[in-house]
Each structure stands twice: as C-alpha cells, then as structure tokens.
Amino acid sequence: MNLVIAPADLTPDPFNPRCPTRLLLDRIADKWTVLLLTVIAREPVRFNALRREVGGISQKVLSQTLKSLERDGLVTRTAYPTVPVTVEYALTPLGISLAATLAPLALWAATHMGEIGAAQDHFDSRAGAH
Amino acid sequence: MNLVIAPADLTPDPFNPRCPTRLLLDRIADKWTVLLLTVIAREPVRFNALRREVGGISQKVLSQTLKSLERDGLVTRTAYPTVPVTVEYALTPLGISLAATLAPLALWAATHMGEIGAAQDHFDSRAGAH
DNA sequence: GCTATCTGGTTTCCATCAGAAACCTGTCAG
DNA sequence: CTGACAGGTTTCTGATGGAAACCAGATAGC
Numbered sequence: 001m002n003l004v005i006a007p008a009d010l011t012p013d014p015f016n017p018r019c020p021t022r023l024l025l026d027r028i029a030d031k032w033t034v035l036l037l038t039v040i041a042r043e044p045v046r047f048n049a050l051r052r053e054v055g056g057i058s059q060k061v062l063s064q065t066l067k068s069l070e071r072d073g074l075v076t077r078t079a080y081p082t083v084p085v086t087v088e089y090a091l092t093p094l095g096i097s098l099a100a101t102l103a104p105l106a107l108w109a110a111t112h113m114g115e116i117g118a119a120q121d122h123f124d125s126r127a128g129a130h
Numbered sequence: 131m132n133l134v135i136a137p138a139d140l141t142p143d144p145f146n147p148r149c150p151t152r153l154l155l156d157r158i159a160d161k162w163t164v165l166l167l168t169v170i171a172r173e174p175v176r177f178n179a180l181r182r183e184v185g186g187i188s189q190k191v192l193s194q195t196l197k198s199l200e201r202d203g204l205v206t207r208t209a210y211p212t213v214p215v216t217v218e219y220a221l222t223p224l225g226i227s228l229a230a231t232l233a234p235l236a237l238w239a240a241t242h243m244g245e246i247g248a249a250q251d252h253f254d255s256r257a258g259a260h
Numbered sequence: 261g262c263t264a265t266c267t268g269g270t271t272t273c274c275a276t277c278a279g280a281a282a283c284c285t286g287t288c289a290g
Numbered sequence: 291c292t293g294a295c296a297g298g299t300t301t302c303t304g305a306t307g308g309a310a311a312c313c314a315g316a317t318a319g320c
Contacts, residue, residue, distance in 0.1 A: 068276065120202060
C-alpha cells in the first residue's frame with residue numbers, strides 16, 4: 001500500500017471542523033443512514049419498499065437522504081421504464097464497505113439495550129428523588 | 131414510569147420505530163456522540179478541555195449531550211471541589227465498549243474521504259452540466 | 261370520459277432543535 | 291472593584307424533521 005504521510009493539512013483530523021473526515025463523520029453518523037444502508041445492503045430495493053421497511057421515515061427525508069447518499073457515491077439510483085416507473089437503489093462497492101463497518105453498531109445496540117435502559121431508570125429515579 | 135417490554139418486542143428490530151434498539155440507534159448515531167466518546171476514551175477529561183478538543187460544539191449542546199450520555203450510563207461525571215471547580219468526564223465500561231465499536235467508523239471516514247470527495251465532484255459536475 | 265390506483269417524488273406548513281452569544285455563580289488575583 | 295477562570299444556563303434565531311397535501315404519468319375499472 002502506498003501510504004503517503006501528508007503535511008499538516010492532509011492529515012485526517014475528525015476533531016477539526018474543517019477536515020473532510022469530520023464532514024464525512026457528520027454525514028454518516030446520521031439517524032437514517034445506518035438503517036438505510038443496512039436495508040439496501042441485503043439487496044437492491046425500490047423507493048416505496050425501502051419506505052415500508054424502514055418504519056417512520058417520511059418521503060421527503062427518504063428522498064433527501066437517498067439523494068445525498070447517491071452524491072457521496074454510496075448508492076446508485078436506477079430508473080426502469082416500467083409502468084409505473086420503477087426506481088431501484090443499490091449499494092456501490094464503497095457503500096458495501098461502509099455498511100460492513102456500520103453493521104457492528106446495530107449489533108451493539110441490540111446487545112446492550114438492556115443495560116442502557118437500566119442505566120436510564122437508575123438515573124431517572126435518582127433525579128426524581130432529589 | 132417503567133417501560134415494560136411486551137413479548138412481541140423482545141426480538142430486537144432496529145427497523146421498528148418502537149423497538150428500544152431503534153431508539154438507541156437514534157441516540158448513538160449522533161453527530162457529536164462519536165467524537166465525544168472518542169475523546170473521552172483516551173483519558174478522563176474536563177468540560178472546557180473537551181470543548182476545545184472537539185472543535186465547533188457549543189457549550190449548550192456539549193452540556194446537553196454529556197447529560198444524556200450520563201443518563202445512558204456511558205459516561206460518569208465527577209465534580210472536584212477545587213478552585214475553580216473541576217468537573218471530569220470519564221467512560222464507564224459500557225462507554226468503553228461502545229467507543230471500541232465506534233472506532234472503526236472514524237477510521238473508515240479517514241480512509242475513504244478521498245473517494246467520497248471524488249464521487250461528490252463527479253456528481254456535481256454531471257448535475258451542473260445537465 | 262371520469263375516477264381510482266400505482267409509483268416516486270416535491271411542496272407546504274409547523275414544531276422542534278442546533279448554534280451563537282449573552283448571562284450567571286463562585287472564587288481567587290491584582 | 292475589575293478581571294479571569296471554570297462550568298454551566300438562558301435567550302434568540304435560523305436550519306431541520308415530520309405530517310400531510312399535492313403532482314405527474316400511465317394503466318385499470320365503470
């Protein structure tokens with residue numbers, strides 16, 4: 001691998017608000033991105049199927065989010081001239097690699113949700129008792 | 131008020147808006163959570179040091195975010211009666227495990243930021259040329 | 261011809277939320 | 291008594307999210 005160590009500016013620094021990795025982190029650490037990428041990772045999927053599968057997302061936000069995911073080169077949008085028109089969203093290789101990175105997160109949430117709930121109850125009862 | 135998990139809800143399903151894992155995912159897939167946990171993971175840190183290290187966060191949002199991280203049992207808040215008062219934030223074991231899960235994300239962002247930027251340029255030039 | 265339905269959106273409106281800046285509390289230095 | 295430092299809270303305002311309505315194109319039913 002040709003790892004080129006760059007001078008100051010080119011060193012990724014997520015803690016610098018102007019660094020591209022920070023902007024990228026803001027993008028992918030988004031409420032819907034994780035869910036959307038997880039669904040599309042399973043198989044290419046149409047707009048309304050996506051909407052039904054990810055409960056609670058509005059059409060506007062789904063449309064906006066897909067548009068920026070497409071812009072970021074994470075998903076592809078393909079329209080087929082069927083009747084009615086069919087639009088299929090699929091992951092790019094880049095999107096696949098991100099989905100793989102994101103997967104442990106969903107697993108962590110499922111594994112530790114009990115502990116979080118207990119911590120919240122504990123915190124709330126102390127705050128209430130105060 | 132106690133949240134009683136109904137039988138149907140015992141299977142974690144992040145795609146169900148009412149499932150605890152979904153709520154949890156909404157929480158941890160937050161813009162600041164990733165950065166904050168990453169900094170605190172290195173060593174316990176004071177409020178203003180945290181603010182300086184994570185550029186661009188306002189006091190209000192930092193205070194709010196730390197409060198909910200504390201409620202979730204991810205960080206601890208310890209005030210020392212020094213002059214002026216010192217408040218130190220540290221990770222709990224649960225927070226450490228989440229930080230470990232989140233670390234690959236920051237790495238992914240650093241690794242692939244070039245590809246994302248190229249995809250955006252490509253997309254924008256096509257959209258502009260249209 | 262008129263209406264309904266399907267898809268994949270866009271538009272409109274409103275409530276919430278994030279950020280900027282000011283302010284507050286307490287103590288010490290000059 | 292003015293300023294500085296730490297750790298916040300309050301206030302105001304502009305951006306953002308969700309709900310619901312609307313739109314476009316084509317086909318199916320009556």
